[in-house]
Amino acid sequence: MEKKRYEQVADELKQMVSEMSGNDKLPSIRALMQQFNVSQVTLNRSLSILETGASIRRRSGKGYYVSEKRAGLKTRSHIAFVFCYRQEHMSNPLYGAMIARFLQKMTSTDDVLEIFACDEMKDIAKFRESFSEKKFDKCILMGCSKQSFLYALHDMAVDIVQIYPNTFTENDAVVQIDNNTIIEQLVEHLTGLGHSRITMVHGQGFEHVNMLDQEERMEAFYRAIEKRGLAYSARSMVYGGFNVETGYQAGLRILDTLPELRPTAIIANDYCAGGIYRAANELGLRIPEDISIAGIDNLPLCQCFSPQLTSVDINWPMAVDIAFDWVIHGIAESEVRLIPTNLIVRGSTGKCPAPAK
Numbered sequence: 001m002e003k004k005r006y007e008q009v010a011d012e013l014k015q016m017v018s019e020m021s022g023n024d025k026l027p028s029i030r031a032l033m034q035q036f037n038v039s040q041v042t043l044n045r046s047l048s049i050l051e052t053g054a055s056i057r058r059r060s061g062k063g064y065y066v067s068e069k070r071a072g073l074k075t076r077s078h079i080a081f082v083f084c085y086r087q088e089h090m091s092n093p094l095y096g097a098m099i100a101r102f103l104q105k106m107t108s109t110d111d112v113l114e115i116f117a118c119d120e121m122k123d124i125a126k127f128r129e130s131f132s133e134k135k136f137d138k139c140i141l142m143g144c145s146k147q148s149f150l151y152a153l154h155d156m157a158v159d160i161v162q163i164y165p166n167t168f169t170e171n172d173a174v175v176q177i178d179n180n181t182i183i184e185q186l187v188e189h190l191t192g193l194g195h196s197r198i199t200m201v202h203g204q205g206f207e208h209v210n211m212l213d214q215e216e217r218m219e220a221f222y223r224a225i226e227k228r229g230l231a232y233s234a235r236s237m238v239y240g241g242f243n244v245e246t247g248y249q250a251g252l253r254i255l256d257t258l259p260e261l262r263p264t265a266i267i268a269n270d271y272c273a274g275g276i277y278r279a280a281n282e283l284g285l286r287i288p289e290d291i292s293i294a295g296i297d298n299l300p301l302c303q304c305f306s307p308q309l310t311s312v313d314i315n316w317p318m319a320v321d322i323a324f325d326w327v328i329h330g331i332a333e334s335e336v337r338l339i340p341t342n343l344i345v346r347g348s349t350g351k352c353p354a355p356a357k
Contacts, residue, residue, distance in 0.1 A: 009036045009046040017055050017066050023077075023137045025157065026056065026064040061171055062157055079327055080116040080131070080139040082153075084146065093299055094316060095143065098163070101320045102140070109328055124148045132156065140323050141165070145209040161323045166212050171334055173326055175319045178338040179213055182312045183220035183267070185343045186294050187228070189310070190265045194352035195292060196230050201240030201250050201268035201276065217296075221267070235263065240272040247272025251279025255291065264352045265292040270299040273309055288350030298344055307347030315339045 003011070017026070027035065033043050047064060050056045057067045081102055083095065099115065106113040114134065118127055127149055138159040144150060145166040153160055154169070161173045168174050183200075190198055200221045204214035218237065225232055235257075240250035247268060255262055256279075268276055273295045277287065285291050287307060295302060295311035302309040319339050 005038060006042045006045040007049070009038055009042065010049040012036065013046055013050055014055060017050065020066045022066055024066045025062075026066070028063060059157065059159070059171075062154075065157070077111040077138050077328070078134070078136050079111055079113050080134065080136040080158075081113060082131075082139050082141045082144065082149075083115060083117045084142065084144040084149070093301070094297060098142065098316050098320050101317055102324060105320065105324045111328060118149070124152055128152045128156070131158075138327050140327055145211065159327070161326045163319050163323050164213065166209065173334070174336045175323050175326075176336055176338055177213055177314050177319075178341055179216035180220045180223075181338075182296055182314070182341050183217055183224055185312055185341065186267050186296075187221070187224040189343055189345065190267075190292060190294065190349065191228055191230075193265075193292065193349060195265040196352070197263040198225065198230065198265045198267065199236055199238060199254050199263040201238050201247065201254070201266060201272060203240060203242045203269060203272070205239065206241045206246075235261070240268055240276070242269060242271040244272065244275040244278070247275025248278050249275070251276035252283075255279055255283050255285060260355075263291070265294070265349070267294050267296070270295040270297040270302055270309065270311055274301070274305065277305060287348055290353055292349040292352075294349050302344075302346065305348065310346045310349040311344055313342045313344055315341060 013032075020026075026032070029040060029043065033040055036043065036046075038046075047056065047058075051058060051064075054067050056064045058064050081099065083099060103113070114136075116131065116134065116136070116139070118130070124146075131152070136158060139153065140161050140163060141150070141153065142163045143166070144162070147167045150160075150167060150169070161175065162168055163175045164177055165172075165174055187198065200218070202214050202218050204211055204218060221237070222232070225236070235254060238250050238254055240247050250268075250272065251266075254266065254276075266276060273293060276293055280287055280291055280293075287293055293309065295309045296314070298311040298313035302311045322337055322339075
């Protein structure tokens with residue numbers, strides 16, 4: 001029985017693809033229609049056959065590419081772990097731990113991993129040039145706050161999985177913190193201890209960068225306290241940055257006031273919590289008898305505070321594992337995976353103190 005035209009075109013496409021390398025881009029739809037002298041409907045049916053057989057794969061908005069998983073073909077992907085940083089913040093303990101886990105995971109694959117560190121203060125042309133020279137075909141992008149870097153990667157047709165991004169497009173595969181649950185867990189814990197005057201210390205705008213996580217947490221905080229009918233004021237949301245000094249300055253602004261105006265509980269990130277501890281100590285306030293403090297990230301330093309810091313664990317090992325699986329076994333386009341969180345209660349939170357007489 002004679003094959004139908006779309007089946008004939010599929011056979012010819014298979015032969016063309018077999019002569020191409022993994023991750024090569026096929027000609028445009030218009031060019032293929034002209035090459036095979038068929039309509040777009042016919043061509044789409046032919047391409048669908050190859051896509052079902054894993055010979056090619058479609059990248060939304062970019063076209064069709066030769067799959068590295070073609071039968072009988074074993075290729076090694078060149079994967080970049082794109083670590084965005086600013087020179088003065090290279091010691092971020094969370095990023096260091098995540099990079100270490102990814103390197104550990106890479107021992108289970110034959111693919112090639114390379115750490116690609118990029119200073120966010122450098123211009124996009126240098127980033128593009130350096131990345132292109134390495135000939136990466138996939139990347140895990142962590143903590144990128146410069147949107148032009150993301151656009152450059154899309155333009156270079158690189159498969160991207162983002163971990164905890166500050167910006168992303170609708171076609172990106174993203175592993176994200178469940179910020180709404182984080183705030184809900186913290187507010188529920190504190191109100192359960194009787195606290196009604198709660199202040200959140202945020203890091204939005206730190207180093208002049210807009211952060212998606214911070215935006216989500218701030219919005220979630222207002223929703224959480226409104227849902228519970230709690231009062232809020234200008235003191236309910238205060239900038240605290242991401243280091244001890246900015247946390248200390250925030251702590252003074254919050255705590256150095258009359259007892260009846262002072263919150264009884266503070267939510268902050270682990271990075272600046274140490275500064276809030278310092279401010280409370282200087283003002284003669286006891287933790288948690290006079291003021292409860294709760295953090296976010298559950299960094300190892302939480303257990304070095306006295307008392308140890310209550311904090312929400314963001315399950316970064318799971319985030320790395322999911323990103324690793326996606327980038328090795330196939331990009332899940334347009335998927336956003338929220339990582340479950342867990343509240344770790346320690347000594348820094350306690351029952352709300354009785355009102356001052």
